Amino acid sequence: MNSQETRKFRLPLRQYLAEKSIRGLLFGSGVLSIFVTISIVVILVVESVKFFGYEDVTLLKFLTDTQWTPLFADKHFGIMPLLVGTLMVAFIALLVALPLGLLSAIYLSEYAKPRIRSVLKPLLEILAGIPTVVYGYFALVTVTPFLKQIVPGLGVFNALSAGLVMGIMILPMVSSLSEDAIRVVPDSLRRASVALGATKFETTTRVVVPASLSGVVSAFILAASRAIGETMIVAIAAGMNPTLTFSPLRSIETMTAYIVQVSLGDTPVGTLEYQSIFAVGMALFVMTLFFNIISHFVVKRYREVYQ
Amino acid sequence: MAQQTSRNQQEEIFPGKPVKSLGEKNPNIERSHTRGTVFKWIAIGAAGIAVVVLAVLLIDIFSDGTVRLSKDFLTEYPSRHPEEAGIKSAIYGSIWVMVFTVLFSLPLGVATAFYLEEFAPKNKITETININIANLAAVPSIVYGILGLALFVRFFALGRSVLAGALTMGLLILPIIIIASREAIRGVPSSIREASMGLGATKWQTVRHHILPQAFPGILTGTILALSRAVGETAPLIMIGALTFVPFVPGNIETFSDIIADPLALITFAPMDGFTVLPIQIFNWVSRPQAAFHVAAAGAIVVLLIILLSMNALAIFLRYRFEKKGSQTR
Numbered sequence: 001m002n003s004q005e006t007r008k009f010r011l012p013l014r015q016y017l018a019e020k021s022i023r024g025l026l027f028g029s030g031v032l033s034i035f036v037t038i039s040i041v042v043i044l045v046v047e048s049v050k051f052f053g054y055e056d057v058t059l060l061k062f063l064t065d066t067q068w069t070p071l072f073a074d075k076h077f078g079i080m081p082l083l084v085g086t087l088m089v090a091f092i093a094l095l096v097a098l099p100l101g102l103l104s105a106i107y108l109s110e111y112a113k114p115r116i117r118s119v120l121k122p123l124l125e126i127l128a129g130i131p132t133v134v135y136g137y138f139a140l141v142t143v144t145p146f147l148k149q150i151v152p153g154l155g156v157f158n159a160l161s162a163g164l165v166m167g168i169m170i171l172p173m174v175s176s177l178s179e180d181a182i183r184v185v186p187d188s189l190r191r192a193s194v195a196l197g198a199t200k201f202e203t204t205t206r207v208v209v210p211a212s213l214s215g216v217v218s219a220f221i222l223a224a225s226r227a228i229g230e231t232m233i234v235a236i237a238a239g240m241n242p243t244l245t246f247s248p249l250r251s252i253e254t255m256t257a258y259i260v261q262v263s264l265g266d267t268p269v270g271t272l273e274y275q276s277i278f279a280v281g282m283a284l285f286v287m288t289l290f291f292n293i294i295s296h297f298v299v300k301r302y303r304e305v306y307q
Numbered sequence: 308m309a310q311q312t313s314r315n316q317q318e319e320i321f322p323g324k325p326v327k328s329l330g331e332k333n334p335n336i337e338r339s340h341t342r343g344t345v346f347k348w349i350a351i352g353a354a355g356i357a358v359v360v361l362a363v364l365l366i367d368i369f370s371d372g373t374v375r376l377s378k379d380f381l382t383e384y385p386s387r388h389p390e391e392a393g394i395k396s397a398i399y400g401s402i403w404v405m406v407f408t409v410l411f412s413l414p415l416g417v418a419t420a421f422y423l424e425e426f427a428p429k430n431k432i433t434e435t436i437n438i439n440i441a442n443l444a445a446v447p448s449i450v451y452g453i454l455g456l457a458l459f460v461r462f463f464a465l466g467r468s469v470l471a472g473a474l475t476m477g478l479l480i481l482p483i484i485i486i487a488s489r490e491a492i493r494g495v496p497s498s499i500r501e502a503s504m505g506l507g508a509t510k511w512q513t514v515r516h517h518i519l520p521q522a523f524p525g526i527l528t529g530t531i532l533a534l535s536r537a538v539g540e541t542a543p544l545i546m547i548g549a550l551t552f553v554p555f556v557p558g559n560i561e562t563f564s565d566i567i568a569d570p571l572a573l574i575t576f577a578p579m580d581g582f583t584v585l586p587i588q589i590f591n592w593v594s595r596p597q598a599a600f601h602v603a604a605a606g607a608i609v610v611l612l613i614i615l616l617s618m619n620a621l622a623i624f625l626r627y628r629f630e631k632k633g634s635q636t637r
Binding site (some may be wrong): 011015018019020025026027028029030031032033034036037039040041044047099100101103104106107108111112120123124126127129130131132133134136137139140141142159168171172175199200201202204222225226228229230231232235236256259260261262263269277278281284285288289292296 | 308340342345346347349350351352353354356357358360361363364367368371372381414415419420421422423426427432433435436438439440441442443445446447448449452453454457458461466478481482485509510511528535536538539540541542545546548586589590593601604605611612615616619
């Protein structure tokens with residue numbers, strides 16, 4: 001504070017103004033990111049309000065109706081089928097990604113030799129960098145035909161194959177975030193555990209992982225948020241058939257896939273069908289935001305700070 | 308380096324093999340060692356599955372797609388006949404979108420990063436910006452598509468243009484660029500800051516002449532990685548209405564002589580033209596029932612993956628090169 005005051009008087013006016021305006025410019029770009037969030041919220045709210053302003057569309061029906069048929073003559077706007085589809089695919093993905101991701105993280109940080117680690121980490125990064133549309137292709141063209149041989153009654157489009165591939169897609173994220181959390185556990189805890197006679201397995205599962213639990217849990221929640229918001233895999237491999245079903249073998253439609261479906265078609269701007277994507281987008285945004293906040297909270301509230 | 312030492316220490320804590328007991332074997336200890344070995348192999352298996360899937364995916368796609376790789380595939384427009392379809396318009400579109408995305412998001416991202424690292428006071432606004440950026444990084448990409456559709460396509464009336472797509476992509480990768488740039492800036496030793504300020508430089512002079520050059524390689528690497536994310540993004544561009552069948556390139560600028568003939572078109576017609584990008588072309592072909600289109604999609608994926616891998620390789624190369632140079636001057 002003090003040094004700034006004195007510099008203010010020492011600097012020539014021109015330079016002082018330049019300094020100030022640069023600072024203002026940089027501040028402006030920082031604030032712009034807040035405006036991005038504000039615009040997202042404003043757009044979603046305003047357009048969703050328009051949607052709920054239509055006849056026959058109420059928030060209650062939106063949340064409780066079990067049919068989603070905006071493109072039919074008999075229109076129903078119940079988000080249930082989309083929501084169940086979304087959660088089912090996400091659930092399958094998490095069944096794959098959470099255990100595999102955590103175990104890989106444990107292996108990488110506790111067991112792997114530096115040389116193996118230096119090979120494995122970049123490989124996982126490549127996996128994380130593959131575009132989702134490529135995973136979609138993989139799910140539809142490779143995984144589904146393969147699964148058909150094992151699982152009878154599997155549709156061409158199905159939640160199972162989309163979910164499994166999505167699980168592989170988010171695995172690197174779970175693994176890398178969990179590994180970061182596990183690696184900050186100080187060696188003193190490991191030493192203490194071993195000194196008390198614990199084996200490496202006991203040390204890992206009863207000391208190291210519990211100590212890093214907040215970071216691991218927050219990684220899991222972020223993974224869930226990512227799975228819910230994922231678009232291309234489900235749009236390609238899970239189908240575009242909004243039926244309320246709990247069978248992973250059938251074609252379903254997720255919230256994200258519905259948004260893609262409408263924007264691909266030639267639905268005129270301003271119609272009820274068109275407006276519905278904003279309501280679905282709003283639901284999606286609220287859900288992911290909720291997960292992100294929880295994850296943030298978990299880290300903040302339960303983190304054990306080691307010196 | 309620091310990691311290396313902590314690893315070595317750990318090797319000491321845990322000797323590779325359990326110590327053989329001299330007397331009678333204790334069944335409890337035996338059991339817990341077995342359990343440990345089993346767990347270790349399960350963990351290895353988990354990490355191995357990821358690698359195996361990666362290998363299967365790459366082999367599968369390359370074996371499907373390489374048959375389509377030819378000069379014609381790269382220089383032909385899409386077609387109703389899968390055997391004749393090419394990805395020329397998709398490649399041009401991807402390049403156009405990327406160029407404008409960088410022009411928009413790099414200055415903005417770097418400026419924000421410098422503000423937060425070097426200038427920002429510790430107050431509520433700064434904290435809000437921080438939380439906000441972390442949050443933006445986790446917003447699903449399709450929501451950015453909705454934003455782009457409402458804001459750029461309709462409100463600013465840019466239409467379904469290259470520019471609208473690039474601005475949407477720019478917002479999408481902005482948080483990534485900010486986070487990467489901040490890390491690069493944080494890596495500049497504070498002694499440099501102090502020396503510069505001590506010699507009477509202003510904050511901006513310090514940033515401009517000392518911190519920016521030092522942090523530049525890191526920023527560059529982060530930007531390339533962020534861009535490689537944008538190259539593969541599909542959903543937001545579908546939302547803003549990038550077309551699926553595009554038999555032209557933006558602004559009809561195909562060769563260097565076109566640029567020389569009408570250089571203004573580069574900034575007037577082309578950014579406002581309709582476009583498609585590689586991932587959308589892939590999506591379009593995958594969505595068709597004919598197997599021949601799936602093969603074309605695999606071919607396009609091979610091209611996309613090669614582009615992505617070379618971008619990643621470039622980033623790694625730059626990081627390595629500048630790191631080496633940095634250690635020599637130090």
